[in-house]
Amino acid sequence: MHFISHLSAVLALAPLLSLASSAGLVERADDASCILTASGGDDGPIFVDAVQRCETVVIPAETTLSIATGMNMTGLNDRNIDLRGTVKFTDNMTYWINNGFYFEFQDQIAFWMLGGNNLRLFGGGAIDGSGQVWYDAFATNDTLLRPILFTVYQASNVVIEDIKMLNGPEWINFVNEGQNILYDRINISAVSTSVNPAKNTDGWDIYRSDNVVILNSNINNGDDCVSLKPNSTNIIASYLYCNGSHGISVGSLGQYAGVYDIVENFTSTNVHMYNAENGARIKAFAGPGVGAGIVKNVSFSYFTEGNVDDPLVIDQCYMTNATECAAYPSNVYIQDVVFTNFYGTSSGNEKSVVASLACSPDGRCSDISVSNIYLEPPATYGNATYTCQNVNITGNAAYLFGDCATT
Ligand SMILES: *[C@@H]1O[C@H](CO)[C@@H](O)[C@H](O)[C@H]1NC(C)=O
Ligand SMILES: *[C@@H]1O[C@H](CO)[C@@H](O)[C@H](O)[C@H]1NC(C)=O
Ligand SMILES: *[C@@H]1O[C@H](CO)[C@@H](O)[C@H](O)[C@H]1NC(C)=O
Ligand SMILES: *[C@@H]1O[C@H](CO)[C@@H](O)[C@H](O)[C@H]1NC(C)=O
Ligand SMILES: *[C@@H]1O[C@H](CO)[C@@H](O)[C@H](O)[C@H]1NC(C)=O
Numbered sequence: 159m160h161f162i163s164h165l166s167a168v169l170a171l172a173p174l175l176s177l178a179s180s181a182g183l184v185e186r187a188d189d190a191s192c193i194l195t196a197s198g199g200d201d202g203p204i205f206v207d208a209v210q211r212c213e214t215v216v217i218p219a220e221t222t223l224s225i226a227t228g229m230n231m232t233g234l235n236d237r238n239i240d241l242r243g244t245v246k247f248t249d250n251m252t253y254w255i256n257n258g259f260y261f262e263f264q265d266q267i268a269f270w271m272l273g274g275n276n277l278r279l280f281g282g283g284a285i286d287g288s289g290q291v292w293y294d295a296f297a298t299n300d301t302l303l304r305p306i307l308f309t310v311y312q313a314s315n316v317v318i319e320d321i322k323m324l325n326g327p328e329w330i331n332f333v334n335e336g337q338n339i340l341y342d343r344i345n346i347s348a349v350s351t352s353v354n355p356a357k358n359t360d361g362w363d364i365y366r367s368d369n370v371v372i373l374n375s376n377i378n379n380g381d382d383c384v385s386l387k388p389n390s391t392n393i394i395a396s397y398l399y400c401n402g403s404h405g406i407s408v409g410s411l412g413q414y415a416g417v418y419d420i421v422e423n424f425t426s427t428n429v430h431m432y433n434a435e436n437g438a439r440i441k442a443f444a445g446p447g448v449g450a451g452i453v454k455n456v457s458f459s460y461f462t463e464g465n466v467d468d469p470l471v472i473d474q475c476y477m478t479n480a481t482e483c484a485a486y487p488s489n490v491y492i493q494d495v496v497f498t499n500f501y502g503t504s505s506g507n508e509k510s511v512v513a514s515l516a517c518s519p520d521g522r523c524s525d526i527s528v529s530n531i532y533l534e535p536p537a538t539y540g541n542a543t544y545t546c547q548n549v550n551i552t553g554n555a556a557y558l559f560g561d562c563a564t565t
């Protein structure tokens with residue numbers, strides 16, 4: 159908070175210097191700090207320019223920046239964005255479909271890329287994606303490209319904290335080729351107000367990144383709460399409240415022939431998961447022509463769940479049936495996985511089944527431990543049941559699954 163008091167002091171004393179051609183948009187408070195307010199038009203280029211020029215850009219609480227052009231804020235060094243107000247993207251779908259920043263990975267486009275070294279975005283304000291028009295359009299066009307709300311791209315030593323992320327058209331956060339990235343106290347809400355759901359609004363997707371930490375956040379959305387895509391290493395996703403999501407997900411991995419996917423060292427603890435498809439999940443493709451990879455050293459602990467379809471899942475036969483999975487097992491090996499201290503209730507969508515560990519044949523899952531499991535289905539389904547195939551399970555809840563060495 160040192161900077162804030164310094165800024166206030168300077169503001170009180172110094173005449174403000176205008177940087178932008180149209181007066182009053184960017185005001186220099188001192189050598190390092192600028193205040194950015196709305197221009198009435200497209201604030202995108204002014205915002206990008208301000209971040210390049212000023213070590214700290216302050217967006218005051220009463221300001222809503224309207225962003226009508228993609229913001230490429232990559233290649234920055236030592237920058238702070240103190241977002242107290244709102245950054246709102248326009249709902250001009252034609253523009254964004256043709257001008258969003260393109261990522262080949264899963265055919266994605268993005269509104270805003272932040273990258274470089276030693277960056278901080280904070281301040282209690284909001285990023286608003288005007289998602290409703292996209293949710294409605296996607297209902298009649300399932301190939302519609304929809305922009306990711308906020309992308310951290312080729313970045314290191316980044317802190318994103320105390321920010322609201324509202325109604326992203328698609329994924330909310332994408333961490334692509336990042337190292338040492340912390341997200342703390344992020345509130346995500348992507349909820350449709352029409353009959354058309356807010357689809358694919360993943361809270362976080364992590365890809366080709368190392369040491370990403372997500373803490374103390376509330377997520378209300380319509381797809382994965384946190385998803386570890388290929389090459390996510392040393393990741394923590396903890397102290398989260400997820401509602402309406404598809405869970406904390408490792409994968410899907412091993413989708414593409416010739417590609418090797420790694421997830422290693424992942425911890426997720428103290429997660430509250432409600433009204434979700436999954437609680438904790440690891441998912442890898444099987445079938446002809448799939449890729450390969452490894453999931454190693456993953457720990458899910460202290461999950462409290464309510465109304466969750468599949469509270470605890472490994473699916474190493476994703477997109478196949480048992481026959482096909484036996485013929486074409488997954489080449490993504492899954493090793494050293496701990497599920498411990500799971501509480502709560504399933505939705506009954508899987509009747510009495512509350513946990514499922516389905517592995518490909520030939521010992522492709524190993525060292526899978528399950529302990530302290532207190533999950534129940536809704537009362538109408540009776541006692542909880544547990545399913546498994548092709549896996550030796552250890553831990554004090556292994557007995558619940560019975561003999562899983564074959565199907
Ligand atoms: C974004 O900006 C960086 C740094 O200025 C530049 O190298 C890169 O080509 C830009 N990317 C796009 C997609 O415009
Ligand atoms: C939307 O963007 C297109 C350019 O892609 C532009 O021609 C059109 O005027 C914009 N519409 C609005 C309402 O701003
Ligand atoms: C769906 O949206 C894409 C743009 O992402 C567009 O190219 C395509 O023509 C649309 N399809 C239909 C059926 O409107
Ligand atoms: C996020 O939600 C929590 C709990 O409701 C609240 O205390 C916090 O101020 C919110 N943070 C932001 C940035 O809105
Ligand atoms: C949680 O999600 C459910 C269904 O997805 C929704 O009805 C409910 O309003 C959400 N709760 C909160 C606190 O947003």
Ligand SMILES: *[C@@H]1O[C@H](CO)[C@@H](O)[C@H](O)[C@H]1NC(C)=O
Nearest residue numbers: 365366388389417418419420
């Ligand atoms: C993951 O990392 C490994 C080892 O560096 C590399 O061979 C592989 O191509 C990477 N996979 C992806 C999807 O980037």
Ligand SMILES: *[C@@H]1O[C@H](CO)[C@@H](O)[C@H](O)[C@H]1NC(C)=O
Nearest residue numbers: 392393422423424425455456
């Ligand atoms: C497993 O990952 C955790 C962090 O998630 C790390 O502390 C631990 O050392 C790792 N264990 C091994 C055997 O690599």
Ligand SMILES: *[C@@H]1O[C@H](CO)[C@@H](O)[C@H](O)[C@H]1NC(C)=O
Nearest residue numbers: 368391392420421422423455
């Ligand atoms: C996983 O954690 C262990 C123990 O800290 C470390 O030795 C190993 O390098 C980590 N793996 C990766 C891929 O970073």
Ligand SMILES: *[C@@H]1O[C@H](CO)[C@@H](O)[C@H](O)[C@H]1NC(C)=O
Nearest residue numbers: 445477478479480481482483
């Ligand atoms: C399993 O999947 C294969 C390939 O899609 C299909 O040919 C076969 O009929 C399926 N078997 C069963 C029992 O559903």
Ligand SMILES: *[C@@H]1O[C@H](CO)[C@@H](O)[C@H](O)[C@H]1NC(C)=O
Nearest residue numbers: 520521522523548549550563
């Ligand atoms: C289970 O363990 C036994 C004894 O080590 C081993 O022979 C068997 O292959 C294992 N089965 C699986 C599915 O890992």
Ligand SMILES: *[C@@H]1O[C@H](CO)[C@@H](O)[C@H](O)[C@H]1NC(C)=O
Nearest residue numbers: 510537538539540541542543
């Ligand atoms: C449910 O479990 C209880 C306690 O283990 C047992 O007494 C009861 O018979 C079981 N009920 C059914 C329907 O299996």
